[in-house]
Amino acid sequence: MTKYNPVTPEIAERLKEICGAPYVIYNDAERLEPYSRDEIPGTHYRRMPEVVVRPDTTDRVAAIMRLANSELIPVTPRGAGSGLSGGAVPVFGGIVMAMDRFNKVVELDTANMTITVEPGVIANDVNEYLKPHGLFYAGYPMSVEMCQIGGNVAENAGGGKAVKYGVTSRYVLGLEMVLPDGRVLNLGGKLLKDVTGYNLIPLMTGSEGTLGVFTKIILKVIPRPRFQHDLLALFSTRDQAVAAVPAMITGTGITPVSIEFMDGEAFRQGCRWLNDPLPLGRAGAILLVSVDGNDPGTLADQCEALGVYLRREGADEIYAADTKAESERIWKIRRSIPEAFSQLYPRQSGEDIVVPCASIPDVVTKCGELARKYGVAIPCYGHAGDGNVHSRVCAPADWSDEKWDETLPVLLRELYAEVARLGGRISGEHGIGCKRKPYMETVVSREYLDTLRAIKNALDPNGIMNPGKIF
Ligand SMILES: Cc1cc2nc3c(=O)[nH]c(=O)nc-3n(C[C@H](O)[C@H](O)[C@H](O)COP(=O)(O)OP(=O)(O)OC[C@H]3O[C@@H](n4cnc5c(N)ncnc54)[C@H](O)[C@@H]3O)c2cc1C
Known part of the structure; x- marks a missing residue:
């Protein structure tokens, strides 16, 4: 050490x-x-x-x-x-x-469809900047109004548009970064392809601040879709809702922008936090499914087909958000769930497990089993369409710190063992940091960890760059 x-x-x-x-x-x-x-x-x-x-x-x-x-x-x-x-x-x-203070948009290059930004620009501000130009940056973490693009790149952030548009790494074309010894490294550029040596941008994207500091970022932008339609499908149980996710794309031939899942508890807490009396509180679980595009007719057809599919899969009711204000109301509730929970329980752990999409129902079922076995609550929500479940392990109010500290690691190891068995990982988008560091070996091999360490040691032999994270 x-x-x-x-x-x-x-x-x-x-x-x-x-x-x-x-x-x-x-x-x-x-x-x-x-x-x-x-x-x-x-x-x-x-x-x-x-x-x-x-x-x-x-x-x-x-x-x-x-x-x-x-x-x-x-x-x-x-x-x-x-x-x-x-x-x-x-x-x-x-x-x-x-x-x-690195908060400037450096350049918008419409001919090359890129925007060059400093890392401290707020994610939402990138899109506000692009809007008048008819352009779009597809990153949409639920913290979009507060997080910085640099933080998104460092965590390879996902979010609510990843089913159709993918995660941050798909859009990072170039990086300027300062290495741990102070040298400045430039990677990529305004290039859509580049095989000049090792592909370092995907390595740095998601490196959690452990390999250097980003000081400039070139992002790919795309034409802004003119319309987005949101559907809310209400199910009696959360098992029913997640069971409808894996076959949605093949069952309809449509790739939605998002397939978000909220169990009844998560949805109600989001509403409570916002003081929004949206009258859907009786639902056991909700899927929020969005499509976007430029042709209203095509979008209406897609909503119709998705509605038929969701009803066939057991949805009791389906609502379409008819206006921008209604859409924003629903998405605001979805974005508020993490904050709502974080204020509610004194002892809780927010999980970020990711499994192959078809295994989403297994992992939600496992959370239910573990909740009963350990006497805790495990509400679930998340980006179901890309296999990413945010489950919150919440201790009853009368638990002591000792009981929580003893129980949580045992419960998590059992959950992660199931995640590993399903071919999943312990983080889909929030990163390992110091929170998940003790559990890395539950889902990856020694060879994998050794390779990560070798890269870290090559770039940061003194171990000064964000130590205590990942491994
Ligand atoms: C309500 C809420 C909802 C959220 N929803 C999502 C979601 O949908 N999807 C998702 O992916 N995440 C989500 N998050 C998590 C979080 O917002 C993301 O991880 C985000 O990318 C972090 O950005 P930040 O600017 O806050 O970074 P920070 O939290 O400040 O830092 C995160 C990491 O990035 C590193 N870092 C930051 N800037 C740089 C830089 N310039 N160079 C090198 N390293 C750097 C830090 O060292 C650290 O390791 C959510 C969080 C909240 C609170």
């Missing part, structure tokens, strides 16, 4: 020289505290940084990395802190590098 050095007042002074004094937080517990955590509920995954720096140029990032590398001080890059795996938590203290 590398021994890290503390951030001394002399180091803090040098950081101020690099960034400018107003952009360095040191010796100020109240202002450092928000950088000690991400959006994982509770107090388990928290650690105060010794110093926070907020650089705004690649040269400054490089100078900070050179200093940290020579002084053996850990550096944790931080986007908006909306992560759900502890990725931005500085588990060894040291420097937190907040990227919020």
Whole structure:
């Protein structure tokens, strides 16, 4: 284990020289505290940084990395802190590098259909910028209004449009990044194909801030679909709802933009959080299915075909969101579920398991079995159309911390063993971070872990880049 050095007042002074004094937080517990955590509920995954720096140029990032590398001080890059795996938590203290001042759109190139952005641009703002140009960036995590593009790239974020459009990595064409020793590496460009050596962009996309700091990102954009239609299918039970997912595409010949799943409890909590009395509370589970395109007639036909399919699969009722406002109302409820749960239970664990799509029903059934066996609640929701289930393991209010700390790892190992048996993984989009680190070996081989470690050691031999994550 590398021994890290503390951030001394002399180091803090040098950081101020690099960034400018107003952009360095040191010796100020109240202002450092928000950088000690991400959006994982509770107090388990928290650690105060010794110093926070907020650089705004690649040269400054490089100078900070050179200093940290020579002084053996850990550096944790931080986007908006909306992560759900502890990725931005500085588990060894040291420097937190907040990227919020890297907030510019550098260039829109309509001829090449690319947008070049700094990593601190908020994901939603990319689309707001593109809208007047009739263009579209398909990333749509449920945290879209708060998370940064840099954080999306670092986690290879998924979200609510991935069934049709795929996850972040499909859109990253180029990266400028600062390596742990301060060298600047440029990858890719405005190219739609490139086999010049190893394909490093997919390696860096999803590297959770452990291999370097992104300072510029080139994203592919596509024409904006003019219309989106949303269907809500209500089922009596969650087993029925998830059973309808795997064959939806082959059964209708339609690839929806999204197939989102919410069990009754998740949906009700989302409504409660927003104080929205949407009168669907009686449903056991809901599928939110969206299609998009440019031709209203085709979309109407697709909704009709999906409706017929969903009824055949047991949906009791189907509603179409007729207006933009209704669509936004439903999606807002869906986006609010994580936040609603995080406030509700003092002891809970948000899971991000991903299985082959056809195994979604098995994993939801397993969650039900485990809930009964261990006496906990496990509501489920998520991006069912791409096999990604967010189950929340929630302890009853009268459990002690000791009982929770004893039970959770046993329950998770049992759940993950089933996930592995189904050919799945423990994270589909939130990443490993420090939260899932102890469970890596439940789903991957020693050879896989050794290969990850070899890459890490080659690029970061001193282990200063976001240590304590992944392995
Ligand atoms: C309500 C809610 C809903 C969510 N829904 C989704 C969803 O649908 N899909 C999904 O994928 N995720 C979702 N998330 C999780 C989270 O929003 C994503 O993981 C997001 O990509 C994190 O972005 P961020 O800017 O907040 O990054 P942070 O949380 O600040 O950091 C995440 C990781 O990225 C690294 N990092 C950040 N910026 C850089 C950079 N410039 N260079 C290198 N490394 C960097 C950090 O070191 C850390 O390891 C949700 C979270 C919440 C709270």
